[in-house]
Amino acid sequence: MTEFFQSLGMTYEWAWFTATIAGILLIALPLMLAVAMIIYVDRKVWAAINLRRGPNVVGPFGLLQSFADGLKVFLQETIIPSAANKGIFLLAPIITFTVALLAWAVIPFDAGVVLADINVGLLYVLAISSLGVYGVVMSGWASNSKYPFFSAMRAAAQMISYEVSIGFILVCVVLFAGTFNLSGIVAAQQEFGLGIINAYVVHPLIFPIWVMFFISCLAETQRVPFDLTEAESELVAGYQTEYSSMSFALFWLGEYANILLMCSLNTVLFFGGWLPPLDIDLIPWFDVPGIVWFLLKTFFFFFMFSWVMATVPRYRYDQLMRLGWKVFLPMSLFFVVVISGYLMATGHYGAAA
Structure with a gap:
């Protein structure tokens, strides 16, 4: 360009x-x-x-x-509580929305179709996504209300807890791909399974870590069954309770932008990104543009997010934290050791060198 x-x-x-x-x-x-x-x-x-x-x-x-609905919130009055810290109160939704957009800079939609094709793209996504907690904490504290503050503390603990296991899961993917570049990770999945399947998820060692990654994505984006920041009984709407008009809409837009980001990461890291599912010349889908495959896979994961939200009952908060720290963290560490040992034993690193 x-x-x-x-x-x-x-x-x-x-x-x-x-x-x-x-x-x-x-x-x-x-x-x-x-x-x-x-x-x-x-x-x-x-x-x-x-x-x-x-x-x-x-x-x-x-x-x-x-x-x-967007026009409705745009025309509503922005109400700022009299006891709130006005500067931080207004800055919090802006940070949440901006951070949600920043991570998309390194997401490859097709071969060569990426804004910033940097070598540490995966680290960039992990770093940017972890900044989202600042907007949440700032909104809860600046509201000067106990319920939003409690919700912000819950959300911060929840996001930090599951980012730890997500980090170790991403290490497993990097071990297989040999690169932090997201386009390189997609390219490494071509003909990975049985020489014809363009996806990491078919490997018996990667499938369980994808399951953990998908569940961690639900917790990271505060979706059911992990939407404990919006508990129906005691926290009302959560950390954004005191917000109205476009400031509330920015939280809403940022939340769904993060959900789409997690769906795209599932696509890029485990399901071949823009590559067709099968690498077989006899099938005419090679004429389908890569960006179409990327969007279809991302939409499929969003459907799974919605499906889970409509069918799975909510966890208690202690169950949420126990799952993150006592189940996913030890399991992700275990798979880092097992996968690195497997790749060393099979000569993967020697072949890459």
Whole structure:
């Protein structure tokens, strides 16, 4: 893209700057549209499982319901509690929303279709996603209300607990791929299973860590059965209870952007990213663009998120923390040792060298 703008007569510096801004907009604007539509899909899936109709009035088949809700919150008044710390109170949703978008800079949608194809892309995602806890804690503290503060402490403990096990799970993927570059991880999955399956998840040592990763993603994004920041009895809406209008909407948008991010990470790390499921020349899906495969796989994982939310009962908070620290952390450490030993025994590292 930089070369294109240079061909228009721009200097390299201005061409690079313009290309970067264009790349950011090409990711951020469709992502915002996708967030609006997946909220609609989320509600439709819940309704279908509960034998209800879901949104069906605003627009054809209710497709414009999310946009109507967005217009409603945009036109509402922003109310700031008189005892709140106004600066931090307004900064918290901005941080939550901004951090949710930053991680998408290194997600590869197709071969070469990535804003920043850096060698430490996986570390970047882990670092950026861990910053989301700051917006949550700031919102709970700045509200100057006990219930949002309790919810913020719960959310912080929950996010930090499951990020630990996610970190060790990602180590297992890096051991197989031999790189932190997300495009490299996808490329390493080509013909991985039986010479025809483009996915890591088919390996018997990787399937259980994918299950742990998927469950940890639910906890990291505070989805059912781990939505303890929005307990129905004592915490009302959670750390965003005191928020209204667009400040509340930014938390909502950031939450769904994070959910889509986790769905895309499932796709990239375990299910072959933009690659077709099977590497067989006889099947005509090689003509399907890679970005279509990426979006289909990501949508499949979002459907699984919605399915779990509509069917699985909520955990107690002590069960949530026990699962993270006493089950997933020891198991992820165990698999790091087992997988590294397996790869050493099979000469994987020697072949990579």
